[in-house]
Amino acid sequence: MAAATQKIEKVMPLLLRLEKNKNDYFPQAVSLGPYHHGEPDLAFVEAFKPKAVELFVSGGPEIYDESLYRSKIVDIICQIRGCYEESTIGKYSDDEVAAMMLHDASLMIIYMEMSVLDETDQQPDELMMNKILAMMDHLGMLTLAILSRDLLLLQNQIPLCVVELLMDLRYGQGKGEYENLLNRYMNMAIFGEYRQKRITRKPLHLVEAIHMLLVLDCEKTTRRCPWLCCFNAEEDQSGAASTTCCSCKLLKKADLESGGAETKTTHSHGITHRLRKSLACKNQGAAAAKKDNIKSFIHSFRSVTELKAKGIHFKPSPTQSLMDVNFKSNFFYATLQLPEWGVSTKTKVTFMNLVAYELSPSSPANGQVASYITFMKSLMERPEDVKELRERRIFINMLGSDEEVFNIYKDINTHGADNLEIFRAVKDDIQAHYNSSVKTWMAELIHTNFRSPWTITAFLAAVALLAISAGQLYYAVNPN
Structure with missing residues (x-):
């Protein structure tokens, strides 16, 4: 099955103009692929890559011989070259490209294997323990933590067909080791646990694979063409x-x-x-x-706090797809379901590079992540909005303060490239509930008068006193 895109593209220059976001597109510890290969700041991990190759092939069906694995990569060297911009990949010979792919893929596989160990209850075997100890001794915890970040960068990718080829050589073809490792690693890296969410198409690179994972089941939200020229399905x-x-x-x-x-x-x-x-x-x-027209896409509702005062409550979606946003309105009560998301130090880098992937000229994406970010930013005007989402378990805050989460989303720039049609139905339904005088009056009455157990208790006590007074009056008039 062919990959969805044909090239691993660099981040568009327009996205690099903002200095505060520029560093979110560049690696800090490791280079993968040719775009940052040989940079002096990344030499520390580069020196470890030959050892990573040795660790990866050890215990395999063949005696350790780097040339054997490299020769298999040379067989698909034209396919690999076609994945990168010619101005960069053309600087390297076929042997240099093959060596680069072998070194980068070996390091990537070992790190991914280490990352999914916590998800299983099995003790690592001797070979895996050797890999873990070697990685820890040579790189250390800080470098490994940064490496997990660098794997998420759009222009720091290698074709996953190389990873699949090497794993088939090492573990045997047809055993599904590559698909299993890829899906487990993505679930652990994005959700922090294995949720058994699997992608069904072959991605070209890891960023594309993560994008597929996050927008699963999005067809129900993107039925119509996102351009104003054509809206009728x-x-x-x-x-x-x-x-x-x-x-x-x-x-x-x-x-x-x-x-x-x-x-x-x-x-x-x-x-x-x-x-x-x-x-x-x-x-x-x-x-x-x-x-x-464009007016139909403009909605007047603002912020989680304001919507809550209008009787709209928040709860996590049943899935973690970013497209799983649903709204249900009752007489004076409504529920907005939003996908659960763990906000960490890697959240901004992840979303910035996913948006950059969507904005790439050859990307098959339809602005799903950019639309999700824009929608969430429209709900957050202050840290108090983040607090409400955190208390409803929509945000899992791993940073510390709600203000940090608020600032992360605020700093993610989608450049107005989101798909206007995504979430349009949800926004229209929210606006309809927001505009309903009866629903909002009832909600505001409840929100104002029953905000705490004490006001509810006082109300019930008042009702009880009125009932007692009415009963006494009735029996005074009708003593029999």
């Missing part, structure tokens, strides 16, 4: 909603007429493809644009 013959907009149909028709060179015209070609669709349906989308 249709139904196919089976009655299911079709996500193909008028521009997709025009392009598909043109492709078929030209010989079918590109017949896949769904939302799978990133920003460039969406711009092509926008141009293709310029005339057909004029009527839809009048109906769904």
